[in-house]
Amino acid sequence: MTLRAFLTTLTLSAVAATGAYAQDDAAKAAIKARQAQMDLYAFNLGALGAMAKGAVAYDADAASKAAGNLAMLTKLDQSRMWPEGSDDMSADNTRALPAMWENMGDVMAKGGDLAKAAAAMEAAAGNGLESLQAAMGPLGGACGACHKAYRAPES
Amino acid sequence: MPGKIVTTVIGLAVAGGVAGWFITAPQTVNAGLYSGLNGNAEHGKLVFDAAGCASCHTAPDSKHDGPPVLSGGRAFASDFGTFYAPNISPDTTHGIGAWGLTDLANAMIKGTSPDGQHYYPAFPYTTYTHAAPQDVTDLFAYMQTLPTDPTPSKAHDVSFPFNIRRSLGGWKVLFFSDDWIGPDTTDQIARGRYLVEALGHCAECHTPRNALGRLDKSRWLQGAPNPSGRGTIPDITPASLTWSQADLVEYFTSGFTPDYDSAGGEMADVVQNLSKLPKEDRQAIAAYLKALP
Structure with a gap:
């Protein structure tokens, strides 16, 4: 190998490695971002669920605020949160199955179902405890639909 | 003398085999328990949901809108091979449309098919054996209201010796009991x-x-x-x-x-x-x- 060829190979390898690191960082950041979003869902669901279960007294104003947050969260643009290489086979600290990337149409449809269920909760939460309780089931179903299909079991 | 021992051994083996053959024979329910019962399909739907029938017997890619289509086909991997949930829609050829009430009762309570074979316990008859005759009757009425589907059931992919259905008779003798486990204090x-x-x-x-x-x-x-x-x-x-x-x-x-x-x-x-x-x-x-x- 000539020195020139060697240097070219070295440079290309370095570029490739940098590319891989950049991609790795992007995957890590995306995984953190989407888990943060899941935490925000859970935090607001917690306010609604505590009332639904009777653990705290029903409060129409607090319920409406939590449901409003939830509905807003479902509207966040997630296009950068699910880059290639951020599934559980390629990256650490995630349970997102590779099947997600093979079925993006279905994933988007399930995301749409969640947005609808959250909108229904937003409309229901302020109208009394029974109305809130009735909206919990479909909301949980929408979360579960995606988790059932695309999340690996806890190891 | 050695001849006598051999004869005795053979005799015992034959006796054991005959006894084993009877012990491992598939059993059926007492049809009298079901003869006077009328099915309520509306309550049968609750039995169906509580028993989780749709979770295994709907197609792997099925959506959950409308009445369940029990076409079967889901695969269940186990240490013994892969089991495929069969078609239990009311299709008379590929489903269970030709079954009578006691056929369903025999399946659920005894793990026995209409043609007298043992079912594999991937079908949880070891649980359903506790089901009340009225619930089985209501379930039967409900299942007849569901859509038919012409998908043929897929053969199980089970290796020797577990592919010998009769051997399940021995499994049942050893492990199949209708004892309750938990409390019923209230x-x-x-x-x-x-x-x-x-x-x-x-x-x-x-x-x-x-x-x-x-x-x-x-x-x-x-x-x-x-x-x-x-x-x-x-x-x-x-x-x-x-x-x-x-x-x-x-x-x-x-x-x-x-x-x-x-x-x-x-x-x-x-x-x-x-x-x-x-x-x-x-x-x-x-x-x-x-x-x-």
Whole structure:
């Protein structure tokens, strides 16, 4: 190998490695971002669920605020949160199955179902405890639909 | 003398074989228990949901809108091979449309098919054997209202010696019992026990098994490895399950855990079924779990 060829190979390898690191960082950041979003869902669901279960007294104003947050969260643009290489086979600290990337149409449809269920909760939460309780089931179903299909079991 | 021993040994072997043949013969229900009963399809739907029939018998890619199409086809990997849920839609050729009530009762209560074969216990008749005749009758009425589907059932992919159906007779003799496990100290707990131990078949996943696939009833609902090979199925006895009764009811209703994660995997299907039951039934299951030793 000539020195020139060697240097070219070295440079290309370095570029490739940098590319891989950049991609790795992007995957890590995306995984953190989407888990943060899941935490925000859970935090607001917690306010609604505590009332639904009777653990705290029903409060129409607090319920409406939590449901409003939830509905807003479902509207966040997630296009950068699910880059290639951020599934559980390629990256650490995630349970997102590779099947997600093979079925993006279905994933988007399930995301749409969640947005609808959250909108229904937003409309229901302020109208009394029974109305809130009735909206919990479909909301949980929408979360579960995606988790059932695309999340690996806890190891 | 050696000749006599040989004769004796052969004689014993034949006697043992004959006895074994009878012991391992598939059994049927007492048809008299079912003869006077009329099915209520509306209540049968609740039995269907509580027993989780759709979770296994709908097609792998089925959506959940409308009445379930029980075309079968889902694969269940196990240590013994892969089982495929059969078509149990009312199709007369490929489903169970030609069955009578006692055929369904024999299947659920005795694990015996209409042509006198043992079913593999991947079909949880070891649980359903506790089902009340009226519930089986109502379930039969409901299943007849469901859509037919012409998909042929897929043959199980099970290796020797487990592919010899008759050998299941021995398995049944050793492991198939209609004993109840949990308490029935109040009416509510008794109802919960019926839902868990007769219909819901929670133990099929939540109780560990021995090498021959027998549930270890001394570790009832204490958790087990996930048959999919990834992760574990949790202990749901009070020793490990710290959730309150209200937490359990919420989980059975919406699938939300106390920290507002949601049910995934097979449990998402289970929640989908449980959410269709009356609230009192979900409360009864929670009461039963909290009352376990």
